[in-house]
Amino acid sequence: MTHHQGQTLSWELKYGALELALHHPPCNEIGTAMLAELELFVRALAAAESSASAVIVYSRQAAGFSAGADLRELYANALPLTPAKRSAGVREFLERIHSVLNALDASPLTTIAAVHGVVFGGGFELALACDLIVADKMARFCFPELRLGLVPGFGGIPRLQRDVGNAVVRDLLLTGRSINATKALAVGLASQVAAEGQALCVARAAAAQISKFDRGASAAAKRFLKPIPREELRREIDLFCELFVRPAVMEGLRKFVESTDAHPYLP
Amino acid sequence: MKTIEQTMEEILGLAAQHFKVPREQISASDDFYRKLMNDSLQALELLTRLENHFGIELPDYEVQGVTDFRTLASRIQARL
Numbered sequence: 001m002t003h004h005q006g007q008t009l010s011w012e013l014k015y016g017a018l019e020l021a022l023h024h025p026p027c028n029e030i031g032t033a034m035l036a037e038l039e040l041f042v043r044a045l046a047a048a049e050s051s052a053s054a055v056i057v058y059s060r061q062a063a064g065f066s067a068g069a070d071l072r073e074l075y076a077n078a079l080p081l082t083p084a085k086r087s088a089g090v091r092e093f094l095e096r097i098h099s100v101l102n103a104l105d106a107s108p109l110t111t112i113a114a115v116h117g118v119v120f121g122g123g124f125e126l127a128l129a130c131d132l133i134v135a136d137k138m139a140r141f142c143f144p145e146l147r148l149g150l151v152p153g154f155g156g157i158p159r160l161q162r163d164v165g166n167a168v169v170r171d172l173l174l175t176g177r178s179i180n181a182t183k184a185l186a187v188g189l190a191s192q193v194a195a196e197g198q199a200l201c202v203a204r205a206a207a208a209q210i211s212k213f214d215r216g217a218s219a220a221a222k223r224f225l226k227p228i229p230r231e232e233l234r235r236e237i238d239l240f241c242e243l244f245v246r247p248a249v250m251e252g253l254r255k256f257v258e259s260t261d262a263h264p265y266l267p
Numbered sequence: 268m269k270t271i272e273q274t275m276e277e278i279l280g281l282a283a284q285h286f287k288v289p290r291e292q293i294s295a296s297d298d299f300y301r302k303l304m305n306d307s308l309q310a311l312e313l314l315t316r317l318e319n320h321f322g323i324e325l326p327d328y329e330v331q332g333v334t335d336f337r338t339l340a341s342r343i344q345a346r347l
Contacts, residue, residue, distance in 0.1 A: 063308055118308065138315050142327075177326040178311070180318050 001044045002051065008034040011041055017054040017207040018045065018109070027063040030122045030154075031070030035096055042103040049108055053215060054207035057104075057130060058114040058200050065115035065139070066123025069154070075253040083245040090153075090244050094237045097122070097154050101129040105159075105228050108219035110210045114194075114203035115139045120178070125154035128163065128189075131222060132206065135181035135190040136199040142178035148252035153240035158232035164188050269347060275340040278317065282336070285316055295337045321347060 002013035008024035020041055022028040030038075045055065059065045078086045104111060104126075113127035116136035124141050127133050135141075143160075145152050151173070160169050168187045172179070184190040194202040210218065243249060269277075275295055283290040286303045293302065304310055310330075317339075318325055323346040333339050 118311070137319060138312065140311055140315055175326065175328065177328060179324070180315050182319065183324060 001040075001047060004037075004040065004044065006037045006040070009037050009041065011044060013048060013052055015204070015208065016052055016211040017056050017204065018048045018052045020055065020057045021060050022058070022066060023060040025061060026067070027061050027118055028059055028066035028123060029070035029072075030066065030068065030097070030126070031073040032093070034070075035093070035100070038100045039096065042100050045103065045107055045109070052109055053211040053213070053218070055104070055107065055109050055111040055130075056114055056200070056203045056207055057111070057126065058203065059116065062117070064117025064123070065113070065119045066126060067118050068121025068123045068125075068144075071148075071253055072257050075250070075257045078244075078250065078253070087241045087245050091237065091241050094153050094240060098233060098237065101126065101155050102228060102230075102233070105129045105226070108215070108222065110207075110218055110222065112203045112206055114199040116197070116199050118142075120144060121152065121156075122154045125152055125156040125159065128156060128159040131226065132191040132203075133184070133189060134192045134194055134199050134203045134206065135184055136194050136196055137181050138196050139181045139184070139190075139199070140178045141172075141180075141184050141189065142176065143172050144176050144178075146173065146176050148256065149246060149248040150243050150252075151236070151239055153236065155233050155236060157236050158229035160189075161232070162226070162229055269344070271340055271344050274321075274344050274347070275336065277320065278336055278340055278343065281316055281320055282313065285313055293336070295340070296335055298334045299336060299339075300334045317343060323347065 004011050009020060009022050011018055011020045024034055077089060081089060111130040112132045112134060113130040114134045115127055116139050119127055119139055120142045121144055124143060143152050143156060151157060164187050181190055181193045185193050192202055279293055280290060282299065283293055314325060314330060321343055325342060325346060329342050330339065333342060
């Protein structure tokens, strides 16, 4: 399927690149609706391997690439459940999102995240599953999970460790601070920085360059350069589920959900 | 090295441009959250614009609770 117009995302094959646009307001929060469509996308991704050479993931939301997991939905689903059922429910969701991100990570196509604005939590993890990150100069990257008493759960820790030095990993995770595109470029998270509003344009230029190469060679290079840290990814799910049942997490989620700020992103 | 007054003037100019308000309508003692912003996303955008302009990193926790331009200028000055 080379074209899909969905509720939370859409994709189309354009000039040899499969472009995935996220458009779920306010800021592409990843809940069950987006997850279901991401699963459809993964099937389309496999089918597009013969017709495309690259994948571009970007957002049509002005606020940014993605604010991460849909915490309001997460809280609403978890609230009526016992801790054991809460853990089982969140594990099922995590297994599904990991399956999507692992497929994107392992795709033989070269994948590019064109990001702007908020690139937080699960949104950051989606970008990290891609081969290249092209960042608008107004992009901001953050793992705010510790504010809720959690760790990233969509594979962020192992993928961050794969890409950057431990000092940066610890700074991002343990302080929960956000960093801008210039810093992301300096530490090796982003590959290129684009002018405001130009990340998609820059990503398309990269995709056009990628399309000139032999697909088999590009796929072999990617497999060699970018092994998937499967064991660490599995351990991250376990750690997330272990932390998720603590009362402090539900209290943190409650405060977030009850915030009157339309974008309660700052610590 | 810039003086704190120069830093302040640049911040006010940037904020006026970012929020599309006349420069003379904002002053150092203004509560910028109340006067210019609707949500924390706008605070993040201003933070990014300030970092890009001054070529510095300003961790979120250093500006947490800061609501006036004067205090913001002192935080930025400490990083120049």
